Amino acid sequence: MRNRIRVFILDDRLPRVAEFVERSIYNGPISQNDLQHLVQHERWADEPNLQRLLSDILSHDYVKDGFITVSGYTNPEICLNHLSKKHTPHVIVYDWEYENQTRESGPWLLEILRMTKAFVFVYSGVRNSVPPSLNKREFDKFAERFQLFEKGESSDSVFTSEEFIYQYILSLVDRNNTIRVGGLEVRFEASGYLKTPTDILYLESILGRAELLKQIQENRNEITEESVEKFLASFKGRLLLNRQKRFLITPDSTLMISRLKPTDEISYVEALKQFGLVKLTEAIEVGFASV
Amino acid sequence: MPALSRKEKRMLGKMILPFEESAKAARDKRVRIGESHRDEFDKDIHDAIDNRKPRHRYVEVTRAEIERYIKKTGRYKRKSFLWILDDVSIKIIRERTPNRRRTHDPDHVCHTNLTDSGKAFAGGEVFFGVDGNVYVNPFSDRYGGRRLTDEQWQTILNYFRRVGYENVVDILRLLENKN
Numbered sequence: 388m389r390n391r392i393r394v395f396i397l398d399d400r401l402p403r404v405a406e407f408v409e410r411s412i413y414n415g416p417i418s419q420n421d422l423q424h425l426v427q428h429e430r431w432a433d434e435p436n437l438q439r440l441l442s443d444i445l446s447h448d449y450v451k452d453g454f455i456t457v458s459g460y461t462n463p464e465i466c467l468n469h470l471s472k473k474h475t476p477h478v479i480v481y482d483w484e485y486e487n488q489t490r491e492s493g494p495w496l497l498e499i500l501r502m503t504k505a506f507v508f509v510y511s512g513v514r515n516s517v518p519p520s521l522n523k524r525e526f527d528k529f530a531e532r533f534q535l536f537e538k539g540e541s542s543d544s545v546f547t548s549e550e551f552i553y554q555y556i557l558s559l560v561d562r563n564n565t566i567r568v569g570g571l572e573v574r575f576e577a578s579g580y581l582k583t584p585t586d587i588l589y590l591e592s593i594l595g596r597a598e599l600l601k602q603i604q605e606n607r608n609e610i611t612e613e614s615v616e617k618f619l620a621s622f623k624g625r626l627l628l629n630r631q632k633r634f635l636i637t638p639d640s641t642l643m644i645s646r647l648k649p650t651d652e653i654s655y656v657e658a659l660k661q662f663g664l665v666k667l668t669e670a671i672e673v674g675f676a677s678v
Numbered sequence: 679m680p681a682l683s684r685k686e687k688r689m690l691g692k693m694i695l696p697f698e699e700s701a702k703a704a705r706d707k708r709v710r711i712g713e714s715h716r717d718e719f720d721k722d723i724h725d726a727i728d729n730r731k732p733r734h735r736y737v738e739v740t741r742a743e744i745e746r747y748i749k750k751t752g753r754y755k756r757k758s759f760l761w762i763l764d765d766v767s768i769k770i771i772r773e774r775t776p777n778r779r780r781t782h783d784p785d786h787v788c789h790t791n792l793t794d795s796g797k798a799f800a801g802g803e804v805f806f807g808v809d810g811n812v813y814v815n816p817f818s819d820r821y822g823g824r825r826l827t828d829e830q831w832q833t834i835l836n837y838f839r840r841v842g843y844e845n846v847v848d849i850l851r852l853l854e855n856k857n
Contacts, residue, residue, distance in 0.1 A: 526776070531785075543781050588782060673819050
């Protein structure tokens with residue numbers, strides 16, 4: 388069963404076209420067809436990453452089949468004025484910077500979070516100047532519903548910013564998709580190990596970015612239950628286990644070994660099968676996990 | 679309150695850089711975006727050399743949480759504080775302090791936000807109990823206690839006591855005694 392998803396793109400740097408200005412297109416919600424026109428026929432000199440993201444979304448079959456609808460806004464105020472029960476988004480890509488803005492971005496974002504149930508990607512070209520606003524306590528209760536991404540960022544994770552946003556949107560329609568990971572087209576199949584593509588970050592934490600990408604390529608560009616087991620089997624990692632007290636300990640944790648006295652040794656794959664990916668990651672990261 | 683003494687420093691050996699003792703591959707031992715700066719959190723970081731309990735987002739674990747989480751799993755992320763021991767003193771911050779520069783875990787700071795990505799002797803988690811106890815573990819991937827000897831771990835716990843935390847409880851001891 389697939390879900391129907393509405394995506395709002397808020398950015399004042401959508402290309403300005405004379406014809407659209409004449410028709411006052413920019414003063415209200417910009418339709419999917421008009422966005423399609425902008426993506427296909429106009430120059431996006433200032434926002435190539437946003438153009439690529441929009442192009443990827445709009446060319447997906449989910450859009451053709453009506454599972455994803457996309458609207459654009461050049462200003463948060465226009466978006467707020469057009470929110471209604473029938474026209475509320477599931478995902479918002481929220482540009483942080485607006486030229487000639489009369490108000491700070493933070494209060495706008497707060498209002499959007501209050502008025503919708505959407506997940507908001509705060510999408511910024513100046514990541515480091517944003518956080519002081521977002522770290523304020525009034526954002527705490529919305530912490531699960533927004534995340535900051537730098538436009539075009541590709542060094543921090545196996546996903547680029549745009550790849551992450553793209554897979555997130557597709558996953559809301561259906562958890563099984565072809566997504567992009569580190570530039571690769573990858574078939575993702577949800578499993579007991581990885582419920583959504585975002586969980587790939589656990590695999591990255593264990594294997595490292597380069598090894599993960601290598602493993603994906605060696606396994607037919609697929610991430611499935613079977614391939615996750617293969618990835619970890621190739622890593623040949625071992626963990627110690629106190630089966631009675633249910634503690635996982637890494638072999639280099641001399642302090643924990645001397646105090647918590649493991650009884651068995653198991654492979655990463657066995658730990659994965661018995662305790663899951665989150666616990667395996669925790670054990671590898673800090674040297675200990677209670678399972 | 680006292681700074682770390684020369685004798686204690688000698689006992690603790692060398693300070694390490696983030697992930698220096700980690701089993702991760704060299705290329706993955708990097709501090710990610712948003713994890714290496716401290717300036718944004720200076721006002722929230724509690725220096726245990728000055729007084730005893732942090733003020734920023736201070737929270738205590740209840741008796742039920744101590745029984746259910748601290749004694750059985752050694753951790754409780756909702757109410758944990760991170761600690762590191764640098765060459766001067768213990769620095770503490772509530773883990774659930776938003777750090778929106780991070781892509782991973784933007785609701786939380788990490789140990790390198792306490793050190794400016796610099797060196798430390800060790801790091802871990804600390805929990806303040808309603809029972810007046812201060813529960814300490816050495817769980818940190820960046821400055822992890824996995825390489826510590828038992829003697830070094832005792833030195834750290836004793837330093838916690840010396841700066842004023844009277845009822846320090848070694849979480850590893852609780853886990854050892856778990857039924």
